[in-house]
Amino acid sequence: MNALDRIGVKVVAAADLPTGNVKALLHELAELLDAWLQRGEVASIDLRSLPLSLGDYEELRAALGEGAVSASVEAIGASEVRESRYPGVWRVTHRNEAGEVVADLIEVCALPEILRAPVEDAAGGLIRLKETLQ
Amino acid sequence: MDWLAFARGPGMKWAVAIFVIGVLWRLIGILLLRGKKDLSEPRSRSAWKGLRLIGLRSWPRKEFLGGTAFGEIMGYTFHIGFFAALFFYLPHILFFEDVAKGVIGVNFKQIFGVAWPYLPSGIVYFFSAVSVAALIAVLIHRVADPVKRLLSNFDDYFSWFVTFTPIVTGMLAYSHFAGPYPTLLAVHLLSVELLLVWFPFGKLMHAFTIFAARAVQGTDFERKGASL
Amino acid sequence: MTTLGDSLLASGISRRAFLKFCTALTSLMALPPGMAPAVAQALAKAKRPSVIWLSFQECTGCTESLTRTSSPTLENLILDMVSLDYHHTLQAAAGFAAEEAREHAMKEFDGKYLLLVDGSIPTGDGGIYGTWGGESFVDILEQSVKGAAAVVAIGSCASFGGLPKANPNPTGARAVSDLVKNKPVINVPGCPPIAVVMTGVLAHYLTFGRIPELDAQGRPVAFYGETIHDRCYRRPFYDQGKFAKTFDDEGARSGWCLYELGCKGPITHNACATVKWNAGTSFPIQSGHGCLGCSEPDFWDKGSFYKALATTSWGDAATLGAAAAVGVAAGAAAAWMARGRQDRIAKEK
Numbered sequence: 105m106n107a108l109d110r111i112g113v114k115v116v117a118a119a120d121l122p123t124g125n126v127k128a129l130l131h132e133l134a135e136l137l138d139a140w141l142q143r144g145e146v147a148s149i150d151l152r153s154l155p156l157s158l159g160d161y162e163e164l165r166a167a168l169g170e171g172a173v174s175a176s177v178e179a180i181g182a183s184e185v186r187e188s189r190y191p192g193v194w195r196v197t198h199r200n201e202a203g204e205v206v207a208d209l210i211e212v213c214a215l216p217e218i219l220r221a222p223v224e225d226a227a228g229g230l231i232r233l234k235e236t237l238q
Numbered sequence: 239m240d241w242l243a244f245a246r247g248p249g250m251k252w253a254v255a256i257f258v259i260g261v262l263w264r265l266i267g268i269l270l271l272r273g274k275k276d277l278s279e280p281r282s283r284s285a286w287k288g289l290r291l292i293g294l295r296s297w298p299r300k301e302f303l304g305g306t307a308f309g310e311i312m313g314y315t316f317h318i319g320f321f322a323a324l325f326f327y328l329p330h331i332l333f334f335e336d337v338a339k340g341v342i343g344v345n346f347k348q349i350f351g352v353a354w355p356y357l358p359s360g361i362v363y364f365f366s367a368v369s370v371a372a373l374i375a376v377l378i379h380r381v382a383d384p385v386k387r388l389l390s391n392f393d394d395y396f397s398w399f400v401t402f403t404p405i406v407t408g409m410l411a412y413s414h415f416a417g418p419y420p421t422l423l424a425v426h427l428l429s430v431e432l433l434l435v436w437f438p439f440g441k442l443m444h445a446f447t448i449f450a451a452r453a454v455q456g457t458d459f460e461r462k463g464a465s466l
Numbered sequence: 467m468t469t470l471g472d473s474l475l476a477s478g479i480s481r482r483a484f485l486k487f488c489t490a491l492t493s494l495m496a497l498p499p500g501m502a503p504a505v506a507q508a509l510a511k512a513k514r515p516s517v518i519w520l521s522f523q524e525c526t527g528c529t530e531s532l533t534r535t536s537s538p539t540l541e542n543l544i545l546d547m548v549s550l551d552y553h554h555t556l557q558a559a560a561g562f563a564a565e566e567a568r569e570h571a572m573k574e575f576d577g578k579y580l581l582l583v584d585g586s587i588p589t590g591d592g593g594i595y596g597t598w599g600g601e602s603f604v605d606i607l608e609q610s611v612k613g614a615a616a617v618v619a620i621g622s623c624a625s626f627g628g629l630p631k632a633n634p635n636p637t638g639a640r641a642v643s644d645l646v647k648n649k650p651v652i653n654v655p656g657c658p659p660i661a662v663v664m665t666g667v668l669a670h671y672l673t674f675g676r677i678p679e680l681d682a683q684g685r686p687v688a689f690y691g692e693t694i695h696d697r698c699y700r701r702p703f704y705d706q707g708k709f710a711k712t713f714d715d716e717g718a719r720s721g722w723c724l725y726e727l728g729c730k731g732p733i734t735h736n737a738c739a740t741v742k743w744n745a746g747t748s749f750p751i752q753s754g755h756g757c758l759g760c761s762e763p764d765f766w767d768k769g770s771f772y773k774a775l776a777t778t779s780w781g782d783a784a785t786l787g788a789a790a791a792v793g794v795a796a797g798a799a800a801a802w803m804a805r806g807r808q809d810r811i812a813k814e815k
Contacts, residue, residue: 150492153496153498155697179483179486180479180487182485198490204745204746205746206494207490207493207495209536211583218482218489221482223481225480225481228480243768245779246779250780250781251779251781252781254788254789255785256785258786258789259790259796261799262797264792264797266796266800267798267801267804268801270798270805271801271804271805273810306742324698327707328707328709329725329775329776332726332779333776333777335778336776336780340782341783341786358708359704359706360705361707407790414696419695419696420693427779465514
């Protein structure tokens with residue numbers, strides 16, 4: 105094993121360099137936020153569809169910052185909802201039960217859909233509540 | 239029809255073969271011609287000194303510079319840019335290395351790492367742009383000057399075209415501009431194949447013949463005692 | 467057939483979880499996230515289709531890749547979404563019972579089942595190089611496509627012929643699209659294809675009931691629209707001209723471009739550079755090895771994996787030797803004729 109230990113290992117930095125795409129993304133978010141304020145149009149961006157490097161994700165996290173709201177949802181795996189420092193701009197990260205990211209979105213809206221209680225679930229819950237009360 | 243598969247396969251194979259056949263046909267055909275026997279007394283016994291003419295003809299005598307300076311400068315600009323892009327861009331060097339390994343069995347990669355050093359790709363791109371600009375300049379000059387226009391024939395224009403196209407398509411492929419890369423690469427390779435096929439049959443043969451021509455004339459002059 | 471919405475509800479997931487699943491599915495299918503509600507609506511109404519999987523001349527790598535789809539629940543839900551009525555390798559039944567199950571499914575869902583094929587089909591010598599229970603793969607495929615709604619050719623062998631078709635192709639291996647002419651065929655090539663690409667393509671069909679947009683090679687544009695080179699994180703090094711020369715030199719350790727080591731990324735269409743493998747862990751170039759071009763046709767016969775893209779195309783020494791001989795002969799003949807003319811002229815004087 106000594107010979108193997110002597111082989112130097114260098115961690116590649118290229119994948120970590122920021123590419124400048126975050127700036128473009130923030131411009132797009134500004135437009136989407138404006139559209140929501142003016143016309144009530146909600147929108148979301150799938151981060152995995154964009155060419156973002158690891159450095160970009162760091163830059164994005166710093167740029168969005170943290171706002172007033174953070175929530176965690178447990179539904180076939182954990183989902184994390186964080187409002188950014190710009191109210192109305194939310195970072196929503198969905199994970200599966202193994203903890204792997206299955207969707208990573210930025211949503212521009214009053215409240216991400218995942219946080220709303222769906223009518224179907226509430227109706228099912230009402231039935232269960234009534235059963236317990238009997 | 240997969241153009242890239244054709245360009246990387248039979249297209250290149252046949253273009254290179256036709257190039258080899260054509261160049262050898264023309265060179266051997268010229269070199270084996272019988273020259274006129276010079277029966278006079280030679281002024282100098284060391285006619286080989288006349289080979290200096292190959293170098294001396296690289297720049298015109300100052301008496302002629304007035305009319306030829308533009309062409310000379312543009313010519314050098316084009317050729318230097320072209321050779322920089324052709325011979326100092328790594329993918330091209332790998333191609334030539336591969337040919338050398340296949341034909342003469344010398345594996346330059348094993349001996350030297352790479353056959354010769356290569357330039358950063360951005361520099362190659364710059365040189366390509368410079369040579370394209372020079373090509374456009376000489377074409378405009380050729381068309382605008384009435385004497386040159388009168389003298390120009392199909393060979394002049396077509397040779398210009400088959401030289402211009404590989405450089406431009408190479409730049410397009412490298413910069414991934416205007417289309418998917420595999421298509422751009424196929425177009426670049428096909429344009430190179432066109433150049434190779436036309437090469438032996440037009441004025442592009444000057445690449446080989448200028449050296450032979452200057453050598454013959456130089457040794458002739460030296461023998462006669464004329465100044466070079 | 468019950469709807470997918472019904473079967474998902476029956477499995478006990480809440481509406482909220484179903485919506486999360488649809489969001490993830492939309493992302494998986496490379497659709498804009500705004501389409502998640504449409505996906506949810508379509509899924510709730512979609513019928514649970516029958517899927518028949520035929521494995522022909524293959525190495526089982528495609529099945530391996532698919533069953534390694536990372537998560538226990540979300541991606542497997544997609545597989546749970548289908549009624550996998552026949553999978554030659556995975557299913558428990560065997561022998562006659564298995565073949566009966568296949569025939570039963572084909573009859574019951576005639577015109578509606580999805581046929582998944584992996585492996586090439588050997589056609590040489592009457593197709594004897596691949597048989598089940600005495601029937602050749604050629605015949606089984608022909609019978610099975612009759613009632614299929616669409617055919618998905620999984621992996622490079624089914625899509626283009628793959629390894630069995632490589633020179634000299636002793637078994638006469640052919641691609642699915644060579645033999646199936648009257649049904650829509652989706653090619654999902656790769657050796658193997660990326661797991662999420664396979665599930666994404668299936669999900670698209672199951673959700674929308676139609677095949678996704680295909681390119682000229684029959685591959686879904688959503689996943690095969692770009693080359694590896696287009697999205698490779700090592701592009702800055704390619705653009706600058708920093709190339710690794712060997713697998714362990716300074717350049718290789720600094721993560722430089724692998725062009726000189728034979729990377730076929732520039733001419734290969736696949737999603738490896740973005741989606742990556744094993745839940746986004748890595749892909750060949752990130753691990754230091756050039757792309758093999760495994761999702762392109764005939765990649766086995768396109769020259770060595772370790773010779774750069776710019777090489778191997780000039781022919782061979784024998785051809786050039788012959789060309790040189792022809793050239794010299796032609797030149798000598800031309801000179802001889804010219805000399806003859808010179809002599810004639812000299813004589814006339």
